[in-house]
Amino acid sequence: MGLKFFNTLTRSIQEFLPLDPAAKRVGMYCCGPTVHDFAHIGNFRTFVFADLVRRYLEFKGYAVAHVMNITDVEDKIIKRVREARIPLREYTGKYEAEFIRDFDALRCLRPHQMPRATEHIAEIVSLIEKLIARGMAYKAADGSVYFSIEKYRACGCAYGQLKKLNPQDMQTGERVAHDEYDKESAVDFALWKARAPEDGEVFWPSPWGEGRPGWHIECSAMSMKILGPSFDLHLGGEDLIFPHHEDEIAQSEGAGLQPRGERFVKYWLHGAHLMVEGKKMSKSLGNFFTLRELLARGFSGREIRHLLLTAHYRELFNFTVEGLQSARTALSRLDECLNKLREAAGNTTAAPDATLLEKISASLDDDLNVSAAWGVMFEWVREMNRLMSENRLSALQAAAALAAWQRIDSVFGVGDRSEAAAPLQTTGLLEQREAARKAKDFKRADAIRDELKAKGWLIEDTPKGPRLKKL
Numbered sequence: 195m196g197l198k199f200f201n202t203l204t205r206s207i208q209e210f211l212p213l214d215p216a217a218k219r220v221g222m223y224c225c226g227p228t229v230h231d232f233a234h235i236g237n238f239r240t241f242v243f244a245d246l247v248r249r250y251l252e253f254k255g256y257a258v259a260h261v262m263n264i265t266d267v268e269d270k271i272i273k274r275v276r277e278a279r280i281p282l283r284e285y286t287g288k289y290e291a292e293f294i295r296d297f298d299a300l301r302c303l304r305p306h307q308m309p310r311a312t313e314h315i316a317e318i319v320s321l322i323e324k325l326i327a328r329g330m331a332y333k334a335a336d337g338s339v340y341f342s343i344e345k346y347r348a349c350g351c352a353y354g355q356l357k358k359l360n361p362q363d364m365q366t367g368e369r370v371a372h373d374e375y376d377k378e379s380a381v382d383f384a385l386w387k388a389r390a391p392e393d394g395e396v397f398w399p400s401p402w403g404e405g406r407p408g409w410h411i412e413c414s415a416m417s418m419k420i421l422g423p424s425f426d427l428h429l430g431g432e433d434l435i436f437p438h439h440e441d442e443i444a445q446s447e448g449a450g451l452q453p454r455g456e457r458f459v460k461y462w463l464h465g466a467h468l469m470v471e472g473k474k475m476s477k478s479l480g481n482f483f484t485l486r487e488l489l490a491r492g493f494s495g496r497e498i499r500h501l502l503l504t505a506h507y508r509e510l511f512n513f514t515v516e517g518l519q520s521a522r523t524a525l526s527r528l529d530e531c532l533n534k535l536r537e538a539a540g541n542t543t544a545a546p547d548a549t550l551l552e553k554i555s556a557s558l559d560d561d562l563n564v565s566a567a568w569g570v571m572f573e574w575v576r577e578m579n580r581l582m583s584e585n586r587l588s589a590l591q592a593a594a595a596l597a598a599w600q601r602i603d604s605v606f607g608v609g610d611r612s613e614a615a616a617p618l619q620t621t622g623l624l625e626q627r628e629a630a631r632k633a634k635d636f637k638r639a640d641a642i643r644d645e646l647k648a649k650g651w652l653i654e655d656t657p658k659g660p661r662l663k664k665l
């Protein structure tokens with residue numbers, strides 16, 4: 195069997211068969227950040243997990259259309275905007291830019307589309323109109339529009355697909371206006387919220403009067419606009435299963451846009467939380483780390499990425515600074531081995547070592563068992579080191595090993611230190627130093643060496659000439 199995922203919808207491990215298997219195209223939507231503050235690395239555990247899913251699908255030869263929305267209007271944002279007394283876009287723009295910076299630093303591939311909710315008000319309004327026309331939504335006395343669970347169920351649709359809900363708890367007719375609610379019962383939830391004085395300038399016109407969208411409808415409207423009414427994969431953190439994703443299914447399937455017999459989403463994948471001392475890392479508990487804090491402590495994006503990718507995505511994972519130290523040690527063992535392999539390979543090139551690729555694929559095919567895949571990787575590092583120390587690895591074997599690593603790293607995305615890019619300006623300095631040495635201008639050569647050192651780069655002399663090494 196090929197690739198398998200645990201599908202929250204069926205609560206089972208299933209073979210991944212995309213809606214359009216012949217085309218090898220996959221549509222994938224991951225709920226993106228709510229840009230009300232800096233994201234913490236718990237949030238990034240989920241985004242790195244989504245990046246892993248995308249990279250592995252690409253490794254398997256699929257063309258992935260990866261969409262991640264930016265939630266730039268919802269309850270928490272409005273509260274912050276009111277406190278900051280600045281326009282919505284100015285406020286969210288700052289945190290969106292900071293988010294992207296962190297996202298890049300963690301070496302996540304940029305999604306192909308990053309739609310903002312505020313730029314999809316027309317699509318949101320039109321989806322709500324469809325729901326009203328089908329009798330699934332109604333306008334309340336204050337001008338807000340709610341989704342009717344009772345009407346939805348009366349049409350034979352199931353509410354409680356991702357999470358089993360207790361039939362006794364079905365509170366028909368009860369309503370909830372907040373975006374976030376944890377009642378595990380079915381209550382009518384807001385699709386459109388009538389303008390309230392505390393919303394300030396955050397409102398849009400609509401057929402039901404001025405107001406703003408509810409959070410859940412934003413994702414239904416943006417995902418279906420870009421990927422179509424029925425697509426392959428929907429991802430998010432496990433806290434989004436209910437009510438956010440349950441409500442997304444209700445809104446999207448309630449509008450009846452899917453071809454007969456097809457679902458809104460075929461596979462729902464949810465990442466477990468990042469924990470700190472047994473508790474979920476979260477802003478409200480105050481037990482969180484932002485990426486910038488960890489970078490300021492001297493850890494690198496690749497070390498943090500590696501740590502986030504050591505545990506299986508469905509396992510709760512405890513974050514510790516010691517964990518980051520171990521990630522550093524593990525990566526330097528890998529880097530050292532890769533450097534030695536490069537020396538052993540010289541200019542030889544070869545096809546990737548198929549055995550190593552097969553072992554890694556077997557682990558990742560198994561519901562992305564990334565910890566097993568890293569196990570294979572470090573076993574291989576030990577084996578390579580042993581063969582090299584015994585002088586038993588040919589240049590061709592070393593080249594095959596390096597080529598395999600390149601393929602594997604297209605999935606892990608940690609890179610390696612030698613290419614932990616010396617910026618162009620820095621490599622330029624190295625060339626200038628060489629020129630100065632050739633011209634016997636040793637004073638200048640030493641001055642350039644010191645300048646490079648100040649920038650964090652050491653010049654290492656190797657048989658193939660000088661090379662830059664990160665301090």
Ligand code: AMP
Nearest residue numbers: 227228236237239240430431467468475
């Ligand atoms: P938010 O910006 O709050 O909308 O959250 C962005 C993503 O981070 C969502 O997919 C959440 O499920 C996820 N998330 C929030 N807290 C954690 C955590 N402690 N560990 C892993 N993912 C989280």
Ligand code: ZN
Nearest residue numbers: 225226413438
């Ligand atoms: Zn969402």
